[in-house]
Amino acid sequence: MGSSELKRSKDSVSDESARRSSFPDEVLERVLSLLKSHRDRSSVSLVCKDWYNAERWSRTHVFIGNCYSVTPEIVARRFPRIRSVTLKGKPRFSDFNLVPENWGADIHAWLVVFAAKYPFLEELRLKRMAISDESLEFLAISFPNFKALSLLSCDGFSTNGLAAIATHCKNLTELDIQENGIDDKGGSWLSCFPERFMSLEVLNFANLTSDINFDALEKLVGRCKSMRVLKLNRSVSLEQLQRLLVSAPQLAELGTGSFSQELTIREYEELESTLSICKNMHTLSGLWDAKGIYLPALYPACSHLTFLNLSYAALQSVELAKLLAHCPRLKRLWVLDTVEDKGLEAVGLNCPLLEELRVFPADPFDDEIVHGVTEAGFVAVSFGCPRLHYVLYFCRQMTNAAVATIVQNCPDFTHFRLCIMNPGQPDYLTNEPMDEAFGAVVKTCTKLQRLSVSGLLTDLTFEYIGRYAKNLETLSVAFAGRSDWGMQCVLGGCSKLRKLEIRDCPFGNAALLSGLEKYESMRSLWMSACNVTMNGCRLLAREMPRLNVEVMKEDGSDESQADKVYVYRSIAGPRRDAPPSVLTL
Amino acid sequence: MEVNYENGLNLKATELRLGLPGSDEPERQTTLRPNKRTLSEISCSGMTDDGNDDRRQSAPPAKAQVVGWPPIRSYRKNCLQAKKDEVEGGAVRYVKVSVDGAAYLRKIDLKAYRSYPELLKALEKMFELTIGEYSEREGYNGSEYAPTYEDKDGDWMLVGDVLWEMFISSCKRLRIMKGSEARGMGCV
Numbered sequence: 001m002g003s004s005e006l007k008r009s010k011d012s013v014s015d016e017s018a019r020r021s022s023f024p025d026e027v028l029e030r031v032l033s034l035l036k037s038h039r040d041r042s043s044v045s046l047v048c049k050d051w052y053n054a055e056r057w058s059r060t061h062v063f064i065g066n067c068y069s070v071t072p073e074i075v076a077r078r079f080p081r082i083r084s085v086t087l088k089g090k091p092r093f094s095d096f097n098l099v100p101e102n103w104g105a106d107i108h109a110w111l112v113v114f115a116a117k118y119p120f121l122e123e124l125r126l127k128r129m130a131i132s133d134e135s136l137e138f139l140a141i142s143f144p145n146f147k148a149l150s151l152l153s154c155d156g157f158s159t160n161g162l163a164a165i166a167t168h169c170k171n172l173t174e175l176d177i178q179e180n181g182i183d184d185k186g187g188s189w190l191s192c193f194p195e196r197f198m199s200l201e202v203l204n205f206a207n208l209t210s211d212i213n214f215d216a217l218e219k220l221v222g223r224c225k226s227m228r229v230l231k232l233n234r235s236v237s238l239e240q241l242q243r244l245l246v247s248a249p250q251l252a253e254l255g256t257g258s259f260s261q262e263l264t265i266r267e268y269e270e271l272e273s274t275l276s277i278c279k280n281m282h283t284l285s286g287l288w289d290a291k292g293i294y295l296p297a298l299y300p301a302c303s304h305l306t307f308l309n310l311s312y313a314a315l316q317s318v319e320l321a322k323l324l325a326h327c328p329r330l331k332r333l334w335v336l337d338t339v340e341d342k343g344l345e346a347v348g349l350n351c352p353l354l355e356e357l358r359v360f361p362a363d364p365f366d367d368e369i370v371h372g373v374t375e376a377g378f379v380a381v382s383f384g385c386p387r388l389h390y391v392l393y394f395c396r397q398m399t400n401a402a403v404a405t406i407v408q409n410c411p412d413f414t415h416f417r418l419c420i421m422n423p424g425q426p427d428y429l430t431n432e433p434m435d436e437a438f439g440a441v442v443k444t445c446t447k448l449q450r451l452s453v454s455g456l457l458t459d460l461t462f463e464y465i466g467r468y469a470k471n472l473e474t475l476s477v478a479f480a481g482r483s484d485w486g487m488q489c490v491l492g493g494c495s496k497l498r499k500l501e502i503r504d505c506p507f508g509n510a511a512l513l514s515g516l517e518k519y520e521s522m523r524s525l526w527m528s529a530c531n532v533t534m535n536g537c538r539l540l541a542r543e544m545p546r547l548n549v550e551v552m553k554e555d556g557s558d559e560s561q562a563d564k565v566y567v568y569r570s571i572a573g574p575r576r577d578a579p580p581s582v583l584t585l
Numbered sequence: 586m587e588v589n590y591e592n593g594l595n596l597k598a599t600e601l602r603l604g605l606p607g608s609d610e611p612e613r614q615t616t617l618r619p620n621k622r623t624l625s626e627i628s629c630s631g632m633t634d635d636g637n638d639d640r641r642q643s644a645p646p647a648k649a650q651v652v653g654w655p656p657i658r659s660y661r662k663n664c665l666q667a668k669k670d671e672v673e674g675g676a677v678r679y680v681k682v683s684v685d686g687a688a689y690l691r692k693i694d695l696k697a698y699r700s701y702p703e704l705l706k707a708l709e710k711m712f713e714l715t716i717g718e719y720s721e722r723e724g725y726n727g728s729e730y731a732p733t734y735e736d737k738d739g740d741w742m743l744v745g746d747v748l749w750e751m752f753i754s755s756c757k758r759l760r761i762m763k764g765s766e767a768r769g770m771g772c773v
Contacts, residue, residue: 096653153658179660207660262679262692288668312664362665364655394655421655478654503653 025054033058060084065523067105067129068548071572072113084123084148085114091526091566092476093501094128095153098528098564100552102579106130106156108138109577115142123148123174130154136161140168148174148202155181159189159208166192174202176229187212187235190220198223204231206255206286211235222247228280231255234288238263242271245278253283259313260289268297276300285309292319299326307332311360314338321346332356337372337394344377348384356390357381364394364421375402382409389447390415397428398455403437413445417452423479423504426456433457439464442472452476462486466493474499487511491518501526509536512565516540519547524568532562540567541585548574549585680734680756684712685763695753701745708732708761716761719745731762 032055035041045055061084062075075082089105091098107129114121121143131154139146146169151157159182165175166189187210193200200220205212212235221227221244228251232241236257245251263271271294278301287295290313302308305327310320311334320335320343330351335343337359347354359373375398382388388410398420407413418437426433434455442448442464449471453461457480465472466489473496481487487507490500491514499522508531519525534551541549552564574584678695691711698704705716717728724743725731732744736755744752744759 093653093656095658096656097659098653153660179658181659311661314668360657360661361655363669364657364662364665394657419655423651423654476656478656504651 025050025057028054029058033060036061038063057081061086061123064088066568066570067110068572068575069523069568069570072110074571076113076117080117082118083121084125085110085118085121086125086127087129088127089129089154091501091524092128092499093503093526093528098503100579100581103552103582104130104575104577104579106132106135106577108132108135111135111138111142119143120145122146123150125150125152126154127152128154130156131161132156133158133161133164137164137168140164145171147171148176150174150176150178151180152176152178153180158183159185159187159210162205163189163192166190167194170194170197171199172197173199173226174229175200176202176204177207178204180207182207184208184210186210191216193220198225200224201226202229203227204229204255206231206233208233209235214240218243218247225250227251229253229283231285232257234258234286237261238271238294239267242267242274245274249274249277250280251278252280254278254281254285256284256286256290258289259287259294260291263294268294272297272300279304281305283307283309285312287313289313290315292316295319295323298323302326303329305330309334310339311336311358314362315343316340317342317346321350324350327351328353330354332390334358334360336360336362338362339373340371341373341377341380344373345380348380348382351385353387354381354385355387357385357388358390358392359394360392361394361421372396375399378402379405382406386410387412389413392417392419392452394419394421396421397425398434398437399427399429400432400434400436400440401427401429403434404440407440407444411444412447413441414447415450416441416445416448417450417476418454419452420455423454424456425454433460435460435464439468442468446471448472450474453480454478455480458482459486459489462489466490469494471496473497475501477502477505479504481505481507484508484511484514488514491515498523500524502528502530504529506531508532509539512536513540513543516543519544519567520569522569524566526564526566527562528564530565532565533560534562535560537562537565538585546570550578551583551585552581553583678753680758682708682711682759682761684714684730684761685766687712693759695756700749701752705732705744708759712761714761721746729763731766732759733762734759 028050032044035044038061041055041059045052056078057080059079060081062079062082063086064070064075065088067087067089087107087110090103093099094103105128107126115138119142122145124139125148131151136157139149149165149172162175162177165172187208190205190212193216197220201224212233214236221230227248230244230248230251231253232244232255234257238259238261241257241259275297281301282304284298284302284305284307287310292315302323303326306329308327308330314336315323315338317339320339324330324346327350331353333347333351333354333356335358344359347357359377361372363372373393373395375395378393378395379402382405386409389412391413398418403418420434435458437455438451438453438457438461441451448469451465451469451472451474453476459482462481463486465475472494475490475494475497484507487502487505488511490497497518507527512527512532513536515525537549537551541547546569548568548570550566551562552566554563557563578584679692680695681690681692683690693707693711695704698707701719709716714730715728716730716732717725719725733741734744734752734756735758736742737757741760
């Protein structure tokens with residue numbers, strides 16, 4: 001539906017403001033049901049009461065970015081016809097162990113309401129939520145039409161919960177278990193899929209470590225003719241992979257498992273020929289223990305590859321270069337820094353269509369390592385890949401000049417996440433702060449939505465961000481800044497800011513309180529190991545009743561310090577399930 | 586190192602190593618990368634065995650004392666650590682073995698053996714030959730075969746000169762030499 005049509009309908013509605021709209025509700029609902037983006041839907045719902053109602057009756061998918069911003073009852077009251085729910089829970093820094101155990105974000109209360117109000121629920125996608133085996137079992141038996149379960153960075157459950165899903169969800173099309181804190185009690189869950197079950201399209205169990213019953217898996221894959229995504233865990237060998245691929249050459253996304261085994265020549269040739277018929281493959285991952293000599297078996301399957309995830313495969317630069325020569329269409333690449341700058345040079349040479357690059361550190365905690373990637377690798381990629389707009393880069397050295405060159409080559413960055421791993425490290429050539437680097441980023445990349453900064457940074461960086469990053473929505477800051485002024489610049493200047501997460505910075509109460517009104521237009525604020533005090537937080541809570549201000553105290557810390565602060569807007573009021581370590585002010 | 590009296594054998598007595606018999610064992614070269622070993626040891630000990638434990642809780646790293654930095658998801662951190670532990674304390678260690686004059690190579694797992702005598706015995710059995718006794722001064726006297734290995738630096742060394750543990754970690758492949766070449770080895 002074009003925006004001009006939307007405008008015309010708006011005009012006709014406002015003309016008939018006194019009379020009931022002659023535009024039947026059913027038609028309006030039908031039209032609005034074509035709207036997929038939840039932001040568009042939010043805008044539509046604000047037009048007038050009729051539109052609000054039509055929108056809420058036609059919405060089938062609800063996205064809740066913070067599970068504590070609203071209650072399940074409120075959601076169910078407003079949207080009666082939901083089939084698909086996406087829920088995010090804990091603050092992002094919980095991924096890095098900064099959030100206490102039992103913090104919350106438990107899914108169960110939501111499931112109870114959904115079971116009553118949305119018995120026909122089909123999809124549930126959770127990120128950073130706590131989910132128990134009991135909840136998984138409850139889910140499995142409460143929703144007869146349940147089709148898709150996706151769990152990313154969740155915790156609290158074990159493979160027993162997966163067994164319940166496999167046993168009871170007769171219409172399951174998607175089971176996507178990714179990077180969770182799962183208690184792996186063994187691989188028997190996979191054998192719980194019934195004999196006649198054949199609807200699975202997406203199966204991702206790469207997260208798990210235990211051996212699964214390969215016979216059961218082979219039969220399952222053989223039955224599920226519509227399977228398009230299969231991501232195996234490390235226990236699956238090369239030979240087993242080859243057998244699976246024979247039954248599923250139609251796969252679009254493949255996670256290879258370990259990709260390691262001693263193969264005879266005949267076995268290798270078999271693997272190579274099986275992979276060569278996988279012409280639909282656009283995403284490849286896994287390769288945990290891949291040996292360089294077997295990588296060539298992949299080459300024929302790589303011609304249409306758009307996403308290559310090598311972030312668990314410790315490849316060397318030469319191996320990567322040879323592989324990339326066969327991946328001309330690559331748009332997204334994730335690698336470990338074992339490939340070094342030479343490997344990244346190969347990226348620049350071979351992948352002109354590249355849009356996203358993530359380089360993870362193989363040895364993040366070892367200071368003595370001299371390897372990894374440097375600014376040179378990043379620069380090399382920027383010269384060869386002008387379409388680059390998403391980068392996550394872990395390195396041990398960087399310069400202001402390099403970053404300036406990079407953004408000059410790639411001005412379209414929407415996501416720029418640079419992590420110089422030694423906190424507070426300056427430009428290693430000039431010994432100056434890295435202010436100018438991020439200044440260049442925000443000045444040049446006008447479309448920037450997400451920024452993570454690192455290195456030695458003064459308040460100047462934040463002045464730049466506040467002045468230039470007008471589209472910025474998410475900002476992550478660590479070990480940076482000199483005074484409250486830095487944070488004030490960001491809060492005052494970044495009009496579209498939604499998520500601000502700060503750790504170990506010298507920002508105090510003045511900075512915190514300068515954003516009083518701002519926080520209501522944001523999803524959340526996180527501040528830990530800063531200079532904020534309990535009094536500052538209390539003041540904030542008092543002034544802004546529609547915000548939840550939560551403080552997590554550390555053992556043995558000063559009474560008056562607010563060690564970890566989490567502030568978020570909510571129409572649900574203060575939460576009632578907070579553990580003792582979390583104080584709601 | 587404790588005296589291993591497994592099966593009534595005093596393996597220490599037949600251990601091939603540097604130093605005069607009866608002298609104290611030379612300082613054990615625990616690793617070629619001491620820092621990494623410490624890190625993995627600490628991380629390993631930090632992980633509890635309780636199956637119910639939240640797996641995302643890994644021990645704080647020995648070097649970087651900052652919690653949650655660099656910002657890497659616990660899952661990824663645990664995966665990389667598990668890989669490192671495997672590489673260093675690996676369960677298997679396969680190397681190729683060639684014998685001068687034999688048609689094809691074989692492979693053996695060095696970790697299946699606990700000492701030189703065990704290894705040499707297995708080699709003798711596999712290739713149906715006699716290797717003979719090791720002596721520090723004369724190498725392998727009394728046979729036309731001498732077991733050699735390629736170490737991490739690419740040099741060809743006589744099997745038996747270094748501590749067993751060090752041999753295991755540095756041996757890349759084995760070659761059992763024959764004839765005059767073999768007799769040449771062992772003479773300093």
